[in-house]
Amino acid sequence: MSRTDPMLIDVGRLRMMIADVLIGNGAGVDDAQCQADILIEGELREQPSHGVGRLPVLVGRLRRGLIVSGATITPRWLTEAVVAIDGGRSFGPVAARGAIDAVIDRAGTSGVAIALVNNSNHIGMLAPYVERIAADSAIGLAFTTSEALVHPWGGTAPMVGTNPIAIAVPTAEAPLVLDMSTAAVSMGKVLDHAARDLKVPLGWGVDADGRPTTDASALASGALAPFGGSKGYALAIALECLVGVLTGSALGPDVRGTLDAEFPATKGDVFMAIRLDRLGLTEMLPRVSAYLDLVRASGRRGAVSIPGDRARGTRMRRATEGIPLSSRTWSALLDLHREVAHA
CATH class of the missing domain: 1.10.1530.10 (Malate/L-lactate/L-sulpholactate dehydrogenase, four-helix barrel)
Structure with missing residues (x-):
């Protein structure tokens, strides 16, 4: 080897x-x-x-x-269905786990619940969190912010976070799971390419001088492109403001601490659970399953997939192999x- x-x-x-x-x-x-x-x-x-x-x-x-292990994580219910959580500089997944527990439990009575998290560290992929909500027959949503790594549409300076979004919709079978960054690519993937001395595709972003580049190290010092041009940029900055307003987190260039080991984490996270049984909507689940199967069957065998299908298959294979x-x-x-x- x-x-x-x-x-x-x-x-x-x-x-x-x-x-x-x-x-x-x-x-x-x-x-x-x-x-x-x-x-x-x-x-x-x-x-x-x-x-x-x-x-x-x-x-x-x-x-x-x-990062403070064993930190005191403080929930404060702002309304019957909205909880603000101070993570106490905890591991991000630990604070997120508490937030998910809280919204699943509260949505069981109120139908809808939202957790607003600040003062915790990087939470990793969003998909596992919304999948956990979907396993409770609820629609799960998650939003988080990051350092300003993305240039605005029409600009070249990093001013907006990669600001991922995740949605899980339960069905009669496996849930639909969307987990995507609002950048053309994650900075983690760029750093992975740089560590392995690999070129990046043109269009991923620009170097520190604002020039399109295929050099991963140069891109890491520059700015990522928003996905989908002006529409991706619009979604990214809307999420930046949505999460910032709701959690009181920093915005744009003031967000720190998800990629470095030098600064306190100043990003925010938002989680939402919508319990379909409490809203009388569980009869929709077989209909959603039938629709997704129709979409899968609309192309050549195996050519069309639903968000979450490929990741689910890869996960099962890697868990074994x-x-x-x-x-x-x-x-x-x-x-x-x-x-x-x-x-």
Whole structure:
């Protein structure tokens, strides 16, 4: 096997190693396992930009006190159906888990519930959170903000976050799951290309001088393009303002702490659950399933998929076969694991 070949790592082994590294750097067992689970989900769904490669930054943030394990997470119900959550600088997935628990529980009585989260760290992929809501026969929505990495339509300076959005709609079978960034690509993917000395496609973004580039390292110092031109930019800045207003988080260039190990996290997260049974809408589920099957059948066999289909298939395959990691990522994980093993 060459150094560029991916290595297949057993999921259980990888999860244990990530948790060991976090625990060895001061995280509690439950927090470490929660964070490890969301990094594993990124890898299982073929999104390494939200996977193991983020571990060194998480470790750096732990060591500098920018992540507080065992933090006091404070919920404050603003209305019967809206809760504001101060994450206390906790691991992002830990605060998000509390937010999801809260909206699922409250939506069981009110029909709709919203959680507004600030003062917590990067939460990883959004899909697992909305899928958990959908498993409770509810529509799940999630929005989050990031550092200003995207240039506005017509500009070249990074002024807007990648601002992902996720929606899960339950059906009579597997849910429809949308999880997408409002940038042409995630910065994590650009950094992954840079680490492996790979070129990026033209159109992903511009360098620090505002020139279109295929150099991943140059792009990492420049700005990502919004997806879909002016429409993607419009959606991104609308989400920036929506999350900022609701959570009181920073906006644009003032958002920090999801990619670095230097600054407190100042982004915000919004989660929503809409319980279909409480609204008398469960009879729609078979109709949605039938419609999605009609869409799948509209093209050549296997050519048309529904959001969530491919990620679900990849997840099942990797859970059995193992997770492919680049030699660089595997070596970095081994180094971190040796540090705590010999401490």
